[in-house]
Amino acid sequence: MARILVTGALGQIGSELVPALRAQFGSESVVATDIRRPSANGGLGAGPFEHLDCTSIRQVQEMVRRFDVGGIYHLASLLSAVAEEKPQAAWELNMGGLYRVLEVARQYGCALFFPSSIGAFGPTTPRQGTPQDTIQRPTTMYGVAKVASELLCDYYALRLGVDARGLRLPGLISHTAPPGGGTTDYAVDIFYQAIRYGHYTCFLRPDARLDMMYMPDAIRAMIELMAADPGRLRHRNAFNVTAMSFTPEELAAEIRRHIPEFRIDYDVDPVRQAIADSWPQSIDDGAARAEWGWAPAYDLAATTTDMLDKLGGKLNATT
8 A cells, every 4th residue: 555655744734634644544554754853752652763854856856755655745844934934945845845745746656745825815806705716826935835835746746647636725723743833823823821820911902803613623634635626626736725813812802711821911912913914814715615525623612612622731741
């Protein structure tokens, strides 16, 4: 049986995707890779881990040959706020890494999953009910690379026969990995601060509305898309998906249902606020629902309850 390769496995998505894939396909069937080394306690569960720089095509080729890889989840990237600080490095990793992984997928007949983002949209995109097919003129390096990556995946699928599929993910909320430099990461950090200190200072305005998704829904969406009947997929790549849309103030109010003394204040970061202002406030995921049956399981209330429960147990265990 061909194995699955995951790049960027120690990141926010990979740290939950790898265990989910191993639970479904077996620990030895999923090869986790990253340019970093895992911590002493692992975090990814049993199964192979390899050091991999995905900007080196020879390293990617060697990994695919050695493990007889049939599918790749390519997650390695720099996130939005970090990409603005290091635009050249972001282009090399986010775009150059994808190009090399796609080339290897073409050479060895691998299916490929690639996560795009609502960052692929820009200030001229309709912000309410953002359509699946619409204008994309992002104003960040992260967004520019995402749009180029979507087009490159489409090219490799349509012209070169690579089974490339992907999602435009909204902000992701996770209790497993700490915030990693994204504009929507306030929606993760706020839970840490609420549990530890009962207070959070937010870098976005109280009314900054953005689309979000709880990580279990995102992981399920990735696996379901890769298992979907290709005959039903008109878009294949860059499907809009979403689960909820809220502001920092609305999230804080939901947390106060569980922690009444929780307080939030605001120290707006103009760089991240400008990024947020260029992204949709709500998107239309009708294509994903129609073409492969997408439906989220977690809304804001369910996400908040589960995050506080899981993260509270995790933080209490380490203090």
